[in-house]
Amino acid sequence: MSKIHINLTMLKALIAIVEEGGFSRGADRIGVSQSAVSHAIRGLEFAIGAPLIERQRGNMELTAMGQKVAEEARGVLQAIERLRKLGQNRNVCGTVRVGVVASIASRITPAALRDLRRNFPDIRLDIWDGTDQEVHEWARNDLIDIGIAGICDGLNAEHFMEEKLLLLVPEDHVLAGRETVLQADLQDARFVVPAMGCGPQIDRMLGDAGVAIDVVVRVREKETLFSMVRSHVGVAMVPELALPAIVDGCVVRPLDPPFSRKLFLMHGDASLNSSARAVADAFRRASCSFAFCLPDEAIQDDARIEEKTA
Structure with a gap:
């Protein structure tokens, strides 16, 4: 032997x-x-x-x-x-308060929760969802342990992920028939723009690109923005994470060159405790597994266009 x-x-x-x-x-x-x-x-x-x-x-x-x-x-x-x-x-437990913008709350957070349930079942999350400005303010005042948003001034922060901004137009809009929309095609277009959240970033991006738009209205709620676009009030630029699977009456088109915005993971304290670190790691892993596809409605619309031109 x-x-x-x-x-x-x-x-x-x-x-x-x-x-x-x-x-x-x-x-x-x-x-x-x-x-x-x-x-x-x-x-x-x-x-x-x-x-x-x-x-x-x-x-x-x-x-x-x-x-x-x-x-x-x-x-x-x-x-x-x-x-x-x-x-x-053994010491990773308790409640961790996480502030996130709405798009992260709906798309990344569920995957992070599954990760935590599998690896750290004794951790509980208290999710605060709000605008970039609100999440930044909560983190600055230590009302949350971790924040994920597009603003991180004056806080301990790291680059979290980058998300594209896509163009949302009514399904019968002239730009709906294009596979990709050029930035120059947005010149003088009527726009619905978020009043908070990524709205200031959109203003800055378009300004830097030399594209002048006609801002018809600024809205706070995402559903209001979708309704305005559906009703032909104007078109809109929307973060990819904020888009549901289907936006009734609308189609989504990528822009060329693309616009994108950076999201940051931030916190007020110089160091995170073990539970907060575990939560931050779960969100990082969830962001790495994220894959975006255009809503089904946009794909179906492409098929209808091909049938008409065949």
Whole structure:
């Protein structure tokens, strides 16, 4: 019987070379030399009493025994990771107050909540949703622990994500038939602009681009803006995260060159406690997984246009 004991280095080496597809890349993944990985695999094979990897003409494949051992190794490493998190998470609990702009509240926050429920089930969130200006003010006055908005002046802040601003027009508008709308096409267009939130940013972006628009009305609520556009009061630029799956009576078009705005993750204190850090990390992961698609209505409208021109 083998006297070599199986250790974590052996298991990590096996999983690394399997998932990376080779000894060299596997060694890079776990931060050791290729010879160390080869030594670990030989030791594991000796401990198991059977070959685990077949090498043929520069390629490698797991043997039948290797596949079984790799499956068990994954389970062991995952169990150890869960044990490690138990120790890390023992003080990660309580309520964290998070201020977010409406678009983050509706699109990113649900994913962050799922992440927290899975990894930190003892954390509870108190979500404050408001305009950029409101979230910034809440963070400045320490009414919230973390804020995500487009304004971060005077606070501890980091770049969180960047979101495009898209053009919302009535479905029978002349610009609705275009796949992409040029910035120059917005010259002198009648616009509905948010009174708060990203409204000042839109004013600044258009001004910097040398595009003069006719601001017909400024509104505070998102639904009011949608209604105004639907009723042909004017067109609007809307952050991509703020768009629902379907905007009845309207279509969405990208702009060329695109306009985009930066969002920041901010807080008032110099350092966050462990619970607030866990929440911030969950929001970061959620933002990385975000993928935007034009609303179904816009896609359907494109299909109708193609049918008419066919």
